[in-house]
Amino acid sequence: MSQPQLRGSGQPGGYLRAPEPPSWRPGAPSAESPPVKQKRRMKPPKRQKSPKLPLSERLPEGVYDSRPRYKRFVLHWLYFWTYARLGLYRLKFAPRPIVSLREQFDRNDRVIFDLASRKRACGATANSKGGAGKTPTATNLIATLDEHGKKSTLLIEANENAGNAAAMLGVDRDETLTLRAYLASLEAFGNHDALDSALGHHRHTSVAVIASDPNSNRSITGKRYVEGAINATRCYRAVMQDLGNGLANQSNLGAMRVATVPFVVACAAKPTSFSDADSTFVAYRDGHKLNDKMVNKTIVVFLGIKRRELPKLMEQYGFSFALEQIMTISYDRHMAKENPVDLAKLRLRTRVELQRIVIRWLEQSPDKTDPVLRSVEEVFEEYSDDTEFDGESKNEPGLTEAR
Numbered sequence: 001m002s003q004p005q006l007r008g009s010g011q012p013g014g015y016l017r018a019p020e021p022p023s024w025r026p027g028a029p030s031a032e033s034p035p036v037k038q039k040r041r042m043k044p045p046k047r048q049k050s051p052k053l054p055l056s057e058r059l060p061e062g063v064y065d066s067r068p069r070y071k072r073f074v075l076h077w078l079y080f081w082t083y084a085r086l087g088l089y090r091l092k093f094a095p096r097p098i099v100s101l102r103e104q105f106d107r108n109d110r111v112i113f114d115l116a117s118r119k120r121a122c123g124a125t126a127n128s129k130g131g132a133g134k135t136p137t138a139t140n141l142i143a144t145l146d147e148h149g150k151k152s153t154l155l156i157e158a159n160e161n162a163g164n165a166a167a168m169l170g171v172d173r174d175e176t177l178t179l180r181a182y183l184a185s186l187e188a189f190g191n192h193d194a195l196d197s198a199l200g201h202h203r204h205t206s207v208a209v210i211a212s213d214p215n216s217n218r219s220i221t222g223k224r225y226v227e228g229a230i231n232a233t234r235c236y237r238a239v240m241q242d243l244g245n246g247l248a249n250q251s252n253l254g255a256m257r258v259a260t261v262p263f264v265v266a267c268a269a270k271p272t273s274f275s276d277a278d279s280t281f282v283a284y285r286d287g288h289k290l291n292d293k294m295v296n297k298t299i300v301v302f303l304g305i306k307r308r309e310l311p312k313l314m315e316q317y318g319f320s321f322a323l324e325q326i327m328t329i330s331y332d333r334h335m336a337k338e339n340p341v342d343l344a345k346l347r348l349r350t351r352v353e354l355q356r357i358v359i360r361w362l363e364q365s366p367d368k369t370d371p372v373l374r375s376v377e378e379v380f381e382e383y384s385d386d387t388e389f390d391g392e393s394k395n396e397p398g399l400t401e402a403r
Contacts, residue, residue: 101348108355109148115362116149120370122233123361124158124241124259125301126252126284129276133267133303135242137329139168139341141263141361142240144354146205147343149362152192153205154236156229157212158255159244160219166211169202170340173211176200179251180213183220183228192235204342208236212244222250229258237368247283256284261297261364264321268304269336278319285320294321297364301357304331327360329353 123141125134138155146153157163157179166173176199182189189195199208210232232239241255256262262284266277277300285294300321305313305328314323329335332350334342343351 101352104352105348105355108352108359111359112145112148112355112362113150115359116145116151116238118367119237119362119365120233120260120368121145121238121362121365122229122241122258122260123239123263124243124255125263125265126243126256126280127265127273127276128245128247128280128283129270129273130245131267131270132265132273132276133269133301134265135163135165135168136335136338137263137265137301137303138240138242139165140335140343140346140354141358142207142238143169143202143205143341143343144351145238145358145361146202146207148355148358149238151237152196152208152235153238154199154208154210154232154240156210156232156239156241156255158225158229158241158251159212160249160251161212161215161244163212163242163244164338165242166200166209168338168341169207169209170204171200171202171209171211173214176209176211178211178213179228180216180218180220182210183224186228186231189231189235195232195235202341204344219249220251222254225251225254226258229254233258247280247287253288256288256290259293260366261299261361262290262293264298264300266300266302268302268331274302274313274317274319278317278321282320298325299357299360299364300326302326302328304329304336306330327353327357329357 123138125138127134142153142155145151155165155169157165159179166176189198196208199210201208229239229241241259243252243255246252264277264281266273281294281298281300284290298321300319302310302313307328310323310326310328313319319326330349330353332347334345335350339345346354
């Protein structure tokens, strides 16, 4: 029987597929090329973790400075996620945490105590017109310094006529020395104990008060007032002088010359006091030889004004003093009504602003070791051509007839 012919062996339309050699089949052994041994895939080496730094070192500088312990847990999560997790620490801008008013109050308390221990302060609040806020500013500033500085403080009503600073500090005029009685017997009050025992004190703090006299037709001479003010600065570490109205009063001139840091005060409740503050500043700077003190030492206090309103006021009034000299106290109902001084009834923001003014006052004051207390003769030698500063009555020391 004949073998069947395969299709594709020369016949048209036929195709014969040659069988594959055994070595080509997958998995079949080959004598010519031995199977290649597959290499085992190696795992990449584990990356060495850098040692974990404390969070205070990974975060921007100043995050943990002066932070109470009970707040660090909240700060840990807040700054860990915003800086460490999100990578914001690589940015150049690093926002600082907001400091609360209570933290500012506690910090300022420590700063005032440190400055008060090595400074000798003497101030004077001035404005040529009444109702500008001189008395509330003077009484609250000296009470703030006494509370936080823990030092002997004194308030002098440098007013020839009746004032209300003693009443705001809760001191009756009959229970303390008046200004004329103090100036008439300076020899008996040459030390702190003798003077402090004759004065009334604020019931909430230890501020001593020399009250003003009732209205009188006898004015106080500049020479006698300077003697009394210099004696007061020797007896007390901090003295605040609450000036009366006017510019030509000899007691006002003497107080401004003895003061190491003058205060010029204006109040938003009386808009005309802003122009009066500027005229007062110019008068003492140009007319009474106080150019260096008024330009470099004066602190201008605006009551009832917010800091953001200052550029508009500068443009409106064109003040002669610089913007850096102005410090503000926002509106406070207890302080605006001229109630008796009680720092506990003030808003916390108001107390922080009072602290900032006291800190600048102390920073610009001389050290207690500096020989800054000049004698009356040196003061008169410096202002020898000022005739209004040199009046003296033969009948009663320190007083002269009102002109």
